Amino acid sequence: MPLDKASVVAALDANSQSIRAYLEDDDDLVERYQETFRALPTEWTAAEIREELSTSSYPGALPTDAFDDVDSIVRHHEPSDGWESHEAVNDWARDILLGVPIGAVDGSEIPPSTQFNVPLAYVQAAWSLNHHRPEGALDRGQIGRLLDPEEITRTGGEGGDEEYRFVDSSLVGLERYEHEAAVVVERIETLADERDAGNLERPPIMLYDGPLVVSFANPRRPAVRDRYLEAVSRILAASEYHEVPVVGYIAGTNAVELVKMTRLLLREKFERDRIIPDARVLTELMSPWGDATIPFLCRRDGSVDSLETTYEGQTYSYGKDIYFSYLKVPPGAGLDRLEFPGWLRREDGPEGYESLYEYVLTMVRAEAGVGRGYPEVLQQADTDAVLTHEDRQRFLRLLKEWGSANDVPIEWDAKALSKELRRR
Template sequence: MPLDKASVAAALDANIETIRTYLEDDDDLVERYRAAFRDLPERGSAADLRDELSSFSYPGAMPIESFDQCDSIINHHHPSDEWKSHEAVNRWARDLLMDVPMLAADGSEIPPTTQFNVPLAYVQAAWCLNHHAPEGELERAREGRLLGPMDVTRAGGQNDDDEYRFVDNSLVGLHRYEHEAKVLINQIEELATAYELGDVDRPPIVLYDGPLVVSFANPRRPAVRNRYLEAVSQILAASQHHEIPVVGYVAGTNAIEIVKMTRLLLNEEFGSNRIIPDARVLTGMMSPWGDTTIPFLCRRDGSVDGLKTSYKGREYEFGEEIHFTYMKVPPGTGLDRLEFPGWLLEASAPGNYDDLYEYTLAMIRAEAGIGRGYPEVLQQADTDAVLDQQDRQQFLRLLQKWGEENNVPIEWDAKALSKELRRR
């Protein structure tokens, strides 16, 4: 049956005050946090604040040395003051990005085939490399992987060799994550080779669609959590080893690190109040286009300390290396979060940029401008990677045909077959 629109509308009307209260009752708290954010540079040096926070393992955020040179945690993007149209944004962005290679990757998946008597799944990663050349050079590719029964099921008992196994849909997401990481690392290595050989003139930039701090893996089983941590640690290690900037791009973030840090520093004032998202506070402190916060060190939770791996014979640890900044680009009032490794703050950059972080931030801001609020290269990777319902139906047909041609006894589940026949 179709959605009962009248019932949904009535339920929304019945809860209007609850929803309105949730959205409006923190206005006073937001203003108090904004005042506290404005006063942070006057509270002391980065070392002073870090000392105040030293008794907390995970205070959310930590100020870094650049904090001592600022009089505001907001960096205003002055070029945007002159813009009157999106065409002006485009002209500025395209000039800035000229000959800067920017790579992005994204993934998608087809869930296990519960329709058949054998569970199979498919994951796909797409990458897109925009050279931003005058002639418009764009490289794109997709790489897929079939997941067999042992990839998408796990033992029902305590031991992996138990005979009974059941389909675990979350394993497909894990395999997709690992596959996407491998594809991205391969492209980082190829970019590094091209840069070293002089085939690329300006430092390439890699955009990762999602966070580098994988707190979402914390509730998973330890073995699964560790595999998520290993995958992102390998990306970070490849980035540092080859000196290719990688940035985790999170659109519309609800992270709370700066608010949490401020609450700990001003416990008497905020200790009894609930924690609200950083973006809820910061957006009213920023101009409409391009402003960012100064970078902070991320100390969110134990998933940060779990970022460690070996790569090319060298050990890497990133517990004190993941930094973040917030960026405001229209449309909407939400903020995007950029997570990046700390070595970017110390590496030199071409042109008039103080370091590789400033260079990378400028280029990502420009890419978001061309994409009307979301980096265009990420949009392209997402479009190429997505597997829709039509792809899933085609996968089922290919699987069934393959079974028939190769005398593999793949059969429909009775319930699934009944649904399929009713929907035709």
């Protein structure tokens, strides 16, 4: 049955007072955090903040030495002053991006085929590379992988019965994640080869659609959590080894690291208040287009400390070397978040840029401008990666046809067969 609109409206009406009170309280809290954010660089040094928070293992965030060189944690994007149309954004972005290769990867999945007597699934990653040349140069590709029963089932069940094997749909998400990460690493390696061969005009950049700090993996079983962490650690290690910048791009972030840092720093002022998203505080401190915060070290939780791996015979650890910035690129009132490895801050940038991070921030900002608020190359990868309902139905038919052609007894279960016959 469809959603009962009248019931929803009636429930909203009945709770209107509490909803209004929450929003009003939120506005007051936001203003107090904004006042404190403005004052931080003038009242504290980076060393003082780090010392004050030294007893906390995970204070959310810590300032870098760049904190001491600014009077605001928000850096204004001056080129946007006077812009009155998206055409002005495009004109600026096209000039900035000229000759800069920017790649992206995204993925999709077809969940386990529980309609059959054998569970199978499929994951797909699509990659896109825009060279930003005047004549146009967009490379694209898709890489898919079939997941067999061993990869998407596990034993245990209720009571820990090791003889009982069941489909664990969460394993498909894990396999998809690892598949995407492997494609990101492959694309980084390819970009490095192209650069070293002299085929790229300017330093390449790789965008990853999602966070590099994988806190979402914390509640998982240890073996599953470790696989998520290993996947993203290999992305980071490949980026540093091959000197190809990688950025985790999170659209519409609700992260709370700066608020948590401030709350711990000024306990008497904020300890009784709830934690609110950093973006809720920062967005009104920024001008309409292109402003970004200075970088901060991410110290969110234990998932950061677990980012370590071996790549090409070298050991890499990123426990205290993942940084983040917030970026404002309309439309919408929210902010996007960039997560990146610390070597970008330490590496000199190409001519005109103090560091590789400054170069990357500028290019990502421009790419998001062209995409009207979300990097265009990520949009392309998402479009190419998506697997539709029609793709799922085609996949199921292919399984059945393949089974018949190869004398493999793949059969519909009774319920699925009934649905299939009724829908024909």
